[in-house]
Amino acid sequence: MSLNLYVAQIIGIAAVLLILLRHQSWVLQAQVIVWSIGTAAIALRFGLVEQLNFYSNDQRQYTNIVRTFSDYFSIPDVDWWMSLSRFPYTLPAFVIHSVGIEPALALKTVSLMCLLLLTHYVLSAIQPLGRMRAVVAILFTGCGMIGLFFSALALRETMMMLLATRFVQTNSSPYRFFIATLLFLLRPHLAVSLVMGALLVWGFQSLRRSRRETLMLVVIAVVGGSLAGWLLYSVGVGFTLGSQSFLSHSWGIQPVIRITSNFFGLQFLTVGSDTVEFSLQSLLLLRLILVETILIPSVFTLLIVTRPHRMHYKSMLITTSFSIYVGLVTNTDFNSFRQNIPFMPVMGLVILAMTGSTPKESTRPRIENSRLPVAKRIEVS
Numbered sequence: 001m002s003l004n005l006y007v008a009q010i011i012g013i014a015a016v017l018l019i020l021l022r023h024q025s026w027v028l029q030a031q032v033i034v035w036s037i038g039t040a041a042i043a044l045r046f047g048l049v050e051q052l053n054f055y056s057n058d059q060r061q062y063t064n065i066v067r068t069f070s071d072y073f074s075i076p077d078v079d080w081w082m083s084l085s086r087f088p089y090t091l092p093a094f095v096i097h098s099v100g101i102e103p104a105l106a107l108k109t110v111s112l113m114c115l116l117l118l119t120h121y122v123l124s125a126i127q128p129l130g131r132m133r134a135v136v137a138i139l140f141t142g143c144g145m146i147g148l149f150f151s152a153l154a155l156r157e158t159m160m161m162l163l164a165t166r167f168v169q170t171n172s173s174p175y176r177f178f179i180a181t182l183l184f185l186l187r188p189h190l191a192v193s194l195v196m197g198a199l200l201v202w203g204f205q206s207l208r209r210s211r212r213e214t215l216m217l218v219v220i221a222v223v224g225g226s227l228a229g230w231l232l233y234s235v236g237v238g239f240t241l242g243s244q245s246f247l248s249h250s251w252g253i254q255p256v257i258r259i260t261s262n263f264f265g266l267q268f269l270t271v272g273s274d275t276v277e278f279s280l281q282s283l284l285l286l287r288l289i290l291v292e293t294i295l296i297p298s299v300f301t302l303l304i305v306t307r308p309h310r311m312h313y314k315s316m317l318i319t320t321s322f323s324i325y326v327g328l329v330t331n332t333d334f335n336s337f338r339q340n341i342p343f344m345p346v347m348g349l350v351i352l353a354m355t356g357s358t359p360k361e362s363t364r365p366r367i368e369n370s371r372l373p374v375a376k377r378i379e380v381s
Contacts, residue, residue, distance in 0.1 A: 265337060307354055
């Protein structure tokens with residue numbers, strides 16, 4: 001495919017989406033326009049081949065999967081489907097590719113559609129919805145620069161942002177199980193952290209008489225979640241290697257610093273230089289552009305420490321699940337802001353609720369199907 005045809009396809013996709021969104025919020029329309037400009041700029045700058053190496057060469061892997069998807073429909077390779085295909089993300093892209101769209105662009109279109117759905121979901125929680133309140137909501141839920149950046153890449157991050165948000169917000173256990181299954185196929189340890197966090201918080205809340213959270217409970221959630229994440233990692237390594245001494249992982253000030261840094265978006269300062277592809281200067285520049293990667297977790301951490309009385313079931317679920325998650329990933333070489341991106345929208349919804357931008361949720365954890373309107377179901381505090 002020529003570069004000109006690729007750009008023409010970008011324009012065509014953007015035009016179709018703008019027509020479909022003509023009665024929706026201006027934010028969604030602006031996202032489509034910015035996506036089309038950014039996607040075209042990446043292709044024009046790097047070319048159709050080298051654009052797949054921009055930021056992450058995982059894009060090349062997913063593009064190859066989309067190109068060869070049809071070869072696996074008749075091959076019962078269970079391992080490929082479960083661990084390599086990432087089919088919740090790549091299969092929709094294959095459908096788009098089947099109508100003539102370039103594979104990488106098909107993946108980027110799926111990323112954009114996930115961002116649009118997430119943004120619509122976030123905006124429906126803002127009451128009343130004004131222009132400034134919409135901008136603040138987009139900034140604090142990762143639907144701004146973070147979402148636009150990843151929507152212009154052939155990566156699964158925006159889909160995980162959407163699914164993690166729906167997992168936290170839904171009150172339906174079957175639907176939550178379905179979402180967890182999709183997340184497991186995209187990033188297993190993310191799904192495990194969310195499910196374990198939900199079970200721990202639900203079990204603990206069900207045994208309590210008082211629904212009022214305290215700083216001590218927040219500390220217990222963070223410390224206990226981090227220890228649970230370490231335990232999950234240790235058990236996983238022991239199971240994989242067949243080791244009988246899987247709890248031999250040592251603790252100290254360095255692991256604690258690495259875990260703490262994730263709550264302020266500064267984990268890139270605590271990882272070894274041999275595990276990152278970018279220089280410190282490049283990492284700092286990226287944070288200046290994607291300032292939400294520091295702003296969201298830092299404000300979230302500040303609020304749960306200073307206003308624990310405004311926290312309830314879902315905000316404790318997020319705190320516990322995120323603690324489990326960082327307790328796990330800080331044992332690996334993959335502790336980065338990209339790993340934490342799926343938690344940005346739900347952290348942002350907590351920020352909005354605790355600062356009064358959205359009505360507070362019920363303090364009672366529910367597992368039955370909710371009959372409330374969408375705008376009420378997605379609020380958290």
